[in-house]
Amino acid sequence: MRRLEQRFNKGVVKYRLIEDGDKILIALSGGKDSLALLELLARRSRILKPKFTVIAVHVGMTNIPYQSDLEYLKGYSEDLGVPFVHYETFFDPSTDTRKSPCFLCSWTRRKALFDIAKRHGCNKIALGPRSVCTRSPTGRSSNNRQPYYGC
Numbered sequence: 648m649r650r651l652e653q654r655f656n657k658g659v660v661k662y663r664l665i666e667d668g669d670k671i672l673i674a675l676s677g678g679k680d681s682l683a684l685l686e687l688l689a690r691r692s693r694i695l696k697p698k699f700t701v702i703a704v705h706v707g708m709t710n711i712p713y714q715s716d717l718e719y720l721k722g723y724s725e726d727l728g729v730p731f732v733h734y735e736t737f738f739d740p741s742t743d744t745r746k747s748p749c750f751l752c753s754w755t756r757r758k759a760l761f762d763i764a765k766r767h768g769c770n771k772i773a774l775g776p777r778s779v780c781t782r783s784p785t786g787r788s789s790n791n792r793q794p795y796y797g798c
Contacts, residue, residue, distance in 0.1 A: 669699035680775030689727035
């Protein structure tokens with residue numbers, strides 16, 4: 648983790664990804680990528696400059712049959728000093744039959760993240776490289792794998 652943290656900090660500084668006063672929403676899926684990103688940002692937020700805050704958000708889809716260990720995600724976030732928000736939503740696959748259910752799920756989650764970010768005053772969203780609904784039945788990635796998006 649130390650080498651990863653060094654590279655992470657170097658990238659943050661080199662590309663000025665974080666600025667004073669930022670409030671960053673982390674999309675927390677529960678996978679190793681999003682958990683590592685949460686830990687890296689939580690550690691970085693304790694450094695004096697730049698001063699920023701972090702909030703972890705898990706978006707659950709009520710019409711998709713999967714389970715997330717919400718107690719674990721909440722405990723992990725809070726142990727790092729990061730507030731945790733769980734938000735539930737759903738999508739209706741019959742609304743647009745031209746789009747795959749994976750696309751609709753991903754789009755709905757992403758929209759929820761932007762809405763939550765706005766509601767909590769976040770100006771940036773941090774996504775792991777495989778966040779949201781990233782694997783379709785064909786195995787292709789459904790996002791562009793960029794870790795930061797400004798709101």
